[in-house]
Amino acid sequence: MPTVEDVTRALATVQDPEIHRPITELDMVGGIEISPAGAVRVTVLLTIRGCPLHETIKREVTAAVARLPGVTGVRVEFGVMTDEQRQDLQRRLMGERDEREIRFARPESLTRLYAVASGKGGVGKSSVTVNLAAAFSALGRTVGVVDADMYGHSVPRMLGVTARPTQVQQMIMPPAAHGIRVISVGMFTAGNDPIVWRGPMLHRALRQFLADVYWGDLDVLLLDLPPGTGDIAISVAQLLPAAELLVVTTPQQAAAEVAERAGAIALQTHQRVAGVVENMSWLPCPHCGQRMEPFGSGGGAAVSDALSRKVGGHVPLLGQVPLDVRLREQGDAGTPLVLADPDAPAAKELRAVADRLTARGRGLAGRPLGLSPA
Structure with a gap:
């Protein structure tokens, strides 16, 4: 016959699908009963009433307990945490906070922060962001994406996220897709309603995404910025001074000049420029297979050279992503x-960019060294 301890150990293998920690660790197991015939009844306390993922929890709890020897049946019942239990859960996950704190801004944070920027729209910045996030995830990294393009949010569509965030007390649980945790203002609007906000509202929303969302322990956080050097770019620099800029451009000289300005903001915000990604670099001729350059050439290298001169350090051209209709198709899908076609030339180049960023040292800027005067 299974014991309560056996069932508890089995339940420790079940993670909450939003918090990504064992339900036993989160005190979500409200009770365990075992009949003489081996039937097990488990009561699970949901964080909120009507939790949209309760069926997932039920399925995983049933499977975990049913694998125990001697179990003849599993019944899962649901309750709801009390306000006190939810407050305790929030303290356990987010810590005691007198005011909203952005954990990624702490000097000891080990999360790599990349703000993906562009000078103008239409250069494929969001496509680069979501594919880099997927490439990092495929490398075994824990990844989050903030869709900071409040007016032109498109990340949920490109990652196939349809679920909405769940709020527990003052915490927001971000939905996930392909193992990537995502938050976007589009998850809080009805249909395709536009966002009509001025600077202070944009700053407040971005701060909430960074401080109130429970991200867990992330290896990489990508922020998809709106084009240009406006309010959001300034807010990111203020809220996340350790965030590095990834500048996306096309080969076209007009686009490169604007992209250079987007990267040069680092001089005023004292941020590091991680590198440049040239998108839509070339495409193979459908008849002869030779490279065609519909948007010209040299834009990415020009931005890399110009930013290197301005910041006084090497700003690498991290990759040149070819035009591929599948990149657009998979974004719409x-x-x-x-993930869909890792051997496609564009996918290979994007994965190479992720590899190059992963291989870079984090540096010591802003980190405590633990030194004291003798």
Whole structure:
């Protein structure tokens, strides 16, 4: 016959699908009963009433307990945490906070922060963001994406995210797709309603995404910025001074000049420029297979050279992503190309960019060294 301890150990293998921690660790197991015939009844306390993922929890709890020897049946019942239990859960996950704190801004944070920027729209910045996120995830990294393009949010569509965030007390649980945690203002609006906000509202929303969302322990956080050097770019620099800029451009010289300005903001915000990604670099001729360059050439290298001179350090050209209709198709379908067709030339180049960023040292800027005067 299984014991309560046996069932508890089995339940420790079940993670809450939003918090990504064992339900036993989160005190979500409200009770365990075992009949003489081996039937097990488990009561699970949901964080909120009507939790949209309760069926997932039920399925995983049933499977975990049913694998125990001697179990003849599993019944899962649901309750709801009290306000006190939810407050305790929030303290356990987010800590005691007198005011909203952005954990990624702490000097000891090990999360790599990349703000993906562009000078103008239409250069494929969001496509680069979601595919880099998927490439990092495929490398075994824990990844989050903030869709900071409040007016032109498109990340949920490109990652296939349809679920909405769940709020527990003052915490927001971000939905996930392909193992990537995502938050976007589009998850809080009805249909395709536009966002009509001025600077202070944009700053407040971005701060909430960074401080109130429970991200867990992330290896990488990507922020998809709106084009240009406006309010959001300034807010990111203020809220996340350790965030590095990834500048996306096309080969076209007009686009490169604007992209250079987007990267040069680092001089005023004292941020590091991680590198440049040239998108839509070339495409193979459908008849002879030779490279065609519909948008010209040299834009990415020009931005890299110009930013290197301005910041006084090497700003690498991290990759040149070819034009590929599948990149657009998979974005519309909600599955990044690096996952849908990893051998496509564009996918290979994007994965190479992720590899190059992963291989870079984090540096010591802003980190405590633990030194004291003798």
